[in-house]
Amino acid sequence: MDKTEFYQRLAAILDIEEVKPENVLKDYDQWDSLAILSVLALADSQYGVTIRADEIRQVVTAADLATLIEAKRK
């Protein structure tokens, strides 16, 4: 999976310029239940993986999210 592209897509969901791997998602004002829904949709449609509710709750940083999706693709 192209990580640069993934972070760009995540930035688009959060409606910001750029997301860095170390950024903590809940620090963003826009990281709400709608953003989470958008991330689940992105994982499903672009990467073909389903993220469960309990998994997304454990994610802290943008890199965690990328790792989770990547692990599920294998």
Added chain:
Amino acid sequence: MKSIFKNRKISAIVSVVPKEEYRFDDEYPIFKLTADKARRFKKMMSLDRHRIAPPNVCSSDLCQYGLQHLLNEGTLKKEEIGALIFVSQTPDYIMPPTSNVIQGKLGLGREMICLDINQGCSGFLLGLIQAFVLLEIAALPKVVLLNGDTCSKQTDKCNRISYPLTGDAGSVTVIERCEAENPIYMDVKNDGSRHKAIMIPAGGYRTPSTPETLKLREVEEGVVRNQEHVHMDGAAIFSFTMEDVPPQIDEILAFSGDTRESIEHFLFHQPNPFILKQMADKMKIPPEKLPNNVVSLYGNCSSATIPLNIALNCSEPLLRGSRRVCLSGFGVGLSWISMVMNLGPLDVCKIVDYEST
């Protein structure tokens, strides 16, 4: 669980909506959203407007209005009704059943069955199954299925996520026997182990209503609710609709010998436009075959969304002739039911505005 019904048909659908219409562009300041956040949310959910019943109007009023409409028009006669089924999660009372209340108000005959069913998203299809079964034993030739919910009363008006997506509606569907075999294919699945994904935690007998259960809390910015409002686990519902519903559609099409091409309309429950579009894309069903406009125009009105979807998007072809359709309702329970049938020609298929008398 699969089954086939024969010699049954739907002959009329009337959808009833409150005439009070509210637009998201006018409402968003209530949710304390900035113009920018409102714009994002509006775009994501294709929000436009919804219909909300006044405080004194119940689901039963909407349904009764539709049934009276059919009786006035002469499409349906009181002495033909062998059973009255009321599917709702917003009944008038805990007891008696709302179907009995409606039967009494309309002065229907005594030689009939009155039945309330507690179901939401899959409730139109669960009600149809019940109607098909009751036709076997009813003394009179037609069964009336009422689906009604005033979902706006189960969410706080300041809840920026639930409230804009919510709508109130009722519907009346007439089901009767027919000479033609007209096979109707159905598949029913339930998974009660996930019942907490969509629930109203308090106000029943497990956790009775107290001042505490009515206390409003902000669970995230702009998301205000109490324990007697609907709680939804968005992530759990999303994975349910993506993982469990599409395989059922594949199963029912295989069972009825259909394909995505042979089905002319996929008339599904309308949770919200975002989730439904994801589902349609995943199932590779072209958007023109799967209407996704009910929430944008009326709001999600629980079990009344499928009949509203039919009346909104297919009334013209269904009044004229028969169409091959796939219906699917999925959600609270969790419960998911799909059917494939030839629908139409219908005697009536329309939306009427509810006027308080």
